[in-house]
Amino acid sequence: MIIEQIYTKCLAQGSYFIASExxxxxxxxxxxxxxxxxxxxxxxxxxxxxxxxxxxxxxxxGHVSLANQLDVPIVFGPDAALNFDAHIARDGDRFEFxxxxxxxxxxxxxxxxxxxxxxxxxxxxxxxxxxxDTLFIGDVGRPDLAQENTGLTTEDLAGMLYDSxxxxxxxxxxxxxxxPAHGAGSxxxxxxxxxxxxxxxxxxxxxxxxxxxxxxxxxVATLVEGLEAPPKYFVQNVALNKQGYTSTEALLNKQLKAxxxxxxNDQLLSECTILDVRHQKEFVKSHLKGSIFIxxxxxxxPWAATILKDVNTxxxxxxxxxxxxxxxxxxxxxxFDNVVAYxxxxxxxxxxxxxxxxxxxxxxxxxxxxxxxxxxxxxxVRKNSEFKLSHVDEAKHYPLMNLExxxxxxxxxxxxxVYCAGGYRSVIAxxxxxxxxxxxxxxxxxxxxAISKLIHAHQN
Numbered sequence: 038m039i040i041e042q043i044y045t046k047c048l049a050q051g052s053y054f055i056a057s058e059x060x061x062x063x064x065x066x067x068x069x070x071x072x073x074x075x076x077x078x079x080x081x082x083x084x085x086x087x088x089x090x091x092x093x094x095x096x097x098x099g100h101v102s103l104a105n106q107l108d109v110p111i112v113f114g115p116d117a118a119l120n121f122d123a124h125i126a127r128d129g130d131r132f133e134f135x136x137x138x139x140x141x142x143x144x145x146x147x148x149x150x151x152x153x154x155x156x157x158x159x160x161x162x163x164x165x166x167x168x169x170d171t172l173f174i175g176d177v178g179r180p181d182l183a184q185e186n187t188g189l190t191t192e193d194l195a196g197m198l199y200d201s202x203x204x205x206x207x208x209x210x211x212x213x214x215x216x217p218a219h220g221a222g223s224x225x226x227x228x229x230x231x232x233x234x235x236x237x238x239x240x241x242x243x244x245x246x247x248x249x250x251x252x253x254x255x256x257v258a259t260l261v262e263g264l265e266a267p268p269k270y271f272v273q274n275v276a277l278n279k280q281g282y283t284s285t286e287a288l289l290n291k292q293l294k295a296x297x298x299x300x301x302n303d304q305l306l307s308e309c310t311i312l313d314v315r316h317q318k319e320f321v322k323s324h325l326k327g328s329i330f331i332x333x334x335x336x337x338x339p340w341a342a343t344i345l346k347d348v349n350t351x352x353x354x355x356x357x358x359x360x361x362x363x364x365x366x367x368x369x370x371x372x373f374d375n376v377v378a379y380x381x382x383x384x385x386x387x388x389x390x391x392x393x394x395x396x397x398x399x400x401x402x403x404x405x406x407x408x409x410x411x412x413x414x415x416x417x418v419r420k421n422s423e424f425k426l427s428h429v430d431e432a433k434h435y436p437l438m439n440l441e442x443x444x445x446x447x448x449x450x451x452x453x454x455v456y457c458a459g460g461y462r463s464v465i466a467x468x469x470x471x472x473x474x475x476x477x478x479x480x481x482x483x484x485x486x487a488i489s490k491l492i493h494a495h496q497n
Contacts, residue, residue: 146198
């Protein structure tokens with residue numbers, strides 16, 4: 038038996054390759070097929086089925102591409118509504134591959150079609166549970182992503198998830214290894230662990246959602262409390278996973294328009310959203326006016342999709358040449374296929390009329406300015422949970438996820454000091470402010486991590 042977890046940190050997403058006696062299955066694959074074909078070659082196996090735990094909202098899965106490329110069936114659990122041919126399994130159905138079997142456990146709640154897959158070894162012993170977004174390590178899936186045309190409320194789905202956990206998951210053996218579809222950082226849950234697998238027995242002890250004395254009413258109240266609205270691109274990703282999409286191979290081979298610095302003009306730049314994916318230190322120093330910054334070295338794909346919102350947005354890419362294919366691939370993972378052109382050259386070669394910069398200060402300067410001046414407004418762009426835990430006393434809180442809608446609340450006649458946790462999200466925020474308003478932000482390098490150390494030092 039071979040179980041390989043393909044974990045993508047940017048998406049906080051786990052997909053799985055399982056092989057036995059020359060046959061394999063894949064669960065919740067990435068959009069690109071190459072990693073799974075390479076595993077087939079490595080383990081001398083052929084993929085027999087592609088399984089999906091549910092219709093994903095936060096990324097475009099590779100089920101359609103793999104199935105088309107290999108001519109194998111896609112398997113979903115009950116109640117999956119799709120626009121392509123697939124095998125819709127019944128609760129309890131089993132699928133053989135090699136000496137192993139996989140059983141479908143219908144576990145609605147995160148979405149109506151959500152299912153877990155129970156793996157049996159060659160002795161028919163239960164070995165592992167591939168839990169999708171039903172059960173995470175330390176948490177469970179959010180219940181507000183599949184209400185359109187279902188007539189189900191968030192509370193309805195939360196109640197269904199409570200029943201699924203108690204009827205299908207809790208009765209299983211403690212020794213089972215739980216392999217979820219996501220870990221910490223994903224927007225599909227609230228408080229996931231950084232661990233990417235665990236035993237079910239340990240989860241029964243540690244996961245609040247699996248406690249025997251937890252009532253349904255208390256579970257529902259806990260699950261829906263503090264849920265932030267999902268990113269707008271989620272609906273579009275569900276649609277792509279439901280109807281199909283262009284293969285990544287075709288996207289990466291698509292001829293993009295190469296624009297050298299001498300060809301830049303206002304009309305060209307106005308026709309696209311300029312996406313600058315270089316390091317934040319390069320961006321603050323110099324960038325094309327009106328650019329949105331989302332660096333490849335951070336949590337790139339989820340932030341790009343959240344900030345850009347619409348997968349159909351035409352994009353002009355500013356990226357170091359060696360990483361251009363990486364940028365295109367990572368955008369495609371969240372459905373953003375419409376990159377139409379890129380800067381074929383460096384920012385330094387562009388005329389001054391097209392360039393701008395972001396003012397930055399160190400955490401030490403921030404602490405000094407904060408203490409000495411009352412004319413500054415301080416903006417914290419971290420998540421609600423981060424802000425509630427601790428923040429600069431005078432800071433106003435405008436989470437990055439909804440910052441564009443909050444710009445009207447930020448005063449224009451004050452110096453605007455912007456911080457996040459470490460200095461990545463604050464540069465994204467500054468780029469949004471300069472693109473969509475006349476605010477002149479000042480980025481705080483090092484973010485709250487550096488600020489809090491200095492504040493504590495002053496207090497002591």
